[in-house]
Amino acid sequence: xxxxAFSMIxxxxxxxxxxxxxxxxxxxxxxxxxxxxxxxxxxxxAKGYRILLDDGMPACELWLRKNVPAQPKKDSQDxxxxxxxxxxxxxxxxxxxxxSDFRGQAIPAGFYTxxxxxxxxxxxxxxxxxxxxxxxxxxxxxxxxxxxxxxFQDLVALSRTATGTKHxxxxxxxxxxxxxxxxxxxxxxxxxxxxxxxxxxxxxxxxSLVVKGVAQQ
Numbered sequence: 001x002x003x004x005a006f007s008m009i010x011x012x013x014x015x016x017x018x019x020x021x022x023x024x025x026x027x028x029x030x031x032x033x034x035x036x037x038x039x040x041x042x043x044x045x046a047k048g049y050r051i052l053l054d055d056g057m058p059a060c061e062l063w064l065r066k067n068v069p070a071q072p073k074k075d076s077q078d079x080x081x082x083x084x085x086x087x088x089x090x091x092x093x094x095x096x097x098x099x100s101d102f103r104g105q106a107i108p109a110g111f112y113t114x115x116x117x118x119x120x121x122x123x124x125x126x127x128x129x130x131x132x133x134x135x136x137x138x139x140x141x142x143x144x145x146x147x148x149x150x151x152f153q154d155l156v157a158l159s160r161t162a163t164g165t166k167h168x169x170x171x172x173x174x175x176x177x178x179x180x181x182x183x184x185x186x187x188x189x190x191x192x193x194x195x196x197x198x199x200x201x202x203x204x205x206x207x208s209l210v211v212k213g214v215a216q217q
Contacts, residue, residue: 022054022182022183022184022185023051023052023053023054023059023183023184023185023191024052024056024183025049025050025051025052025180025181025182025183025193026049026050026052027047027048027049027050028047028048028049028050028061028063029046029047029048030044030045030046030047030048030063031044031048031063031092033094033111035110035111035140035141036092036111036140037140037141037143037144039144039145039146040089040092040113040140040143040144040146041092042146043065043066043067043089043146044063044064044065044066044091044092045063045064045065045066045198047063048061048062048063048064049061049062049063049181049193049195051183051191051193051211052183053183053191053212054185058096059099059183059191059211059212060093060094060095060096060099060211060212061093061094061096062091062092062093062094062193062211063091063092064090064091064195064197064198065089065090065091065146065197065198066198067198067199067200068084068088068089068090068197068198068199068200068205069085069088069199069200070083070084070085070088070199070200070201070203070205071083071084071085077121078121078131078132079118079131079132079133080131080133080173080174080175080176081116081133081173081205081207083199083203083205084116084133084205085116085149086116086117086118086149086152087115087116087117087148087149087150087151087152087155088115088116088149089113089114089115089143089146089148090114090115090116090135090197091113091114092111092112092113092114092140093111093112093114093137093171094110094111094112095107095108095109095110095112096109097109099212100212100214101137101163101169101170101171102134102170102171102172102210102213102214102215103167103169103170103214103215104214104215105163105165105167105169106163107137107162107163107169108162110139110140111139111140112137112138112139112140112162112169113137113138113139113140113143114135114136114137114138114171115135115136115138115143115150115155116133116134116135116136116173117134117135117136117152117155117156117168117170118132118133118134118152119132119134120152131173131174131175133172133173133174134170134171134172134173135170135171135173135209136155136156136158136159136168136169136170136171137159137162137163137168137169137170137171138155138158138159138161138162139158139161139162142158142161143158155168156168171209171210171211172190172209172210172215173207173208173209173210174190174192174208174209174210175208176194176206176207176208177192177194177206177208178194178206179194179195179196179204179206180193180194180195180196180206180208181193181194181195182194182195183211188213188216189213190210190212190213191210191211191212191213192208192209192210192211193208193209193211194206194207194208194209195207
């Protein structure tokens, strides 16, 4: 009996430890806030996600695009999400209070579009991340056309208006951890949201996004 009791306690402790390493996802309805351009809101899924951390505090709220444009990449070196077209609108993120990007830069509370970008494969960006896939944060009011495509430097310039610095505001995409939706913390204190994107081709694309945490220095 005593051995059984200790076993039950061990299972409970392990369960609590696992729970502490995982946040929670709450489902939201459609995005209706008029600070996000109507043309952008029309492209989004009718449901969103509130991403809560282990302390019960929300990291952000996220709405994904219904049909994300896709195209093959010629240069796939160090690229995970080869199906995504550069500068494609992926979704909208809301920071209920001030947040931060993957560089640790402060991001004011508010709504932002998320557009896919690749770190240039050159000497100026070596060591920034093991892979090149990111979503750049753009103030929603500045991004009115969901079908627009941008050259990399133009997208960077738009994203700088979110940070108020000389750097854009990136959120790191990492290797997909499952279809989700789910949120968990890795061994680098990165909180990672996992879900699936619906591509315009009809394909489901599992992805994982660091919603809280900074690059290792």
